[in-house]
Amino acid sequence: MMRRLGPADYRDMPWKNGGGVTRELLKLPHPSDPARFLARLSIATVGESGPFSLFPGIERTLMLLDGAGMALTLGGAREVVLDRRYQPFVFPGEAETHCRLLGGPVRDFNLMVDRAQAEGSLEVVHLAPGETRTLAGAATVVLHVLEGRAAVAGTPLAAEEMLWLEAPGSLALRSDEGAVLAAILLSPRSLAP
Structure with missing residues (x-):
């Protein structure tokens, strides 16, 4: 999803x-x-x-x-x-x-x-103009654009927009003009290492 x-x-x-x-x-x-x-x-x-x-x-x-x-x-x-x-x-x-x-x-x-049900992490991803970066998947991944514009798995996102993905594999993040994204990875506690 x-x-x-x-x-x-x-x-x-x-x-x-x-x-x-x-x-x-x-x-x-x-x-x-x-x-x-x-x-x-x-x-x-x-x-x-x-x-x-x-x-x-x-x-x-x-x-x-x-x-x-x-x-x-x-x-x-x-x-x-x-x-x-x-x-x-x-x-x-x-x-x-x-x-x-x-x-x-x-x-x-x-x-x-x-914390009894899940583990979550927040990573800030800085993309230079023209840069592509691969992000590992998790049970749930949420990407929120803080600055600029980016494309995630081919879906364009502008500042203040967000993409919520359930059980994605690795994700390709790209920005033609440069962007800063908050990447939130969530995994159920029972599946967490």
Whole structure:
């Protein structure tokens, strides 16, 4: 199965803690609990410092898209500074996390995965103009174009568009003008090494 998604398919969702709104790009249903998700992709605008919502049992990956950055304090430990674009940071969703903005609002990309059910990874793929790259498959692959234009398995994608593929083999990614993509690979926990 292959499905192409764009801004008209995304929806705005209130934060679990009531502190803001996230644009939900994709939510994969949980295999046994309809009130939960297996995996969720979103882009959030963080306008002020404050606590993150808690997501017990969820592995979170956060990546800065725009802005000066933020410093996260997890469970009272030392701060982790996220001030470079496209650098994924993984942390447990149940950790009490406080965000301190470094210089105004930021936009970030979020991957959340139920760690008991699946393993997920987020890789940033930079394609130079005219470059082709092969990406290994997984049970589920989601490609989101962050910048530029690309073609995936012959399907053209522009910035903010996404391709959701179930059980693909290896994928050929190409960009004639240059592109940056977020590649999300998901595998069921029972199949993960």
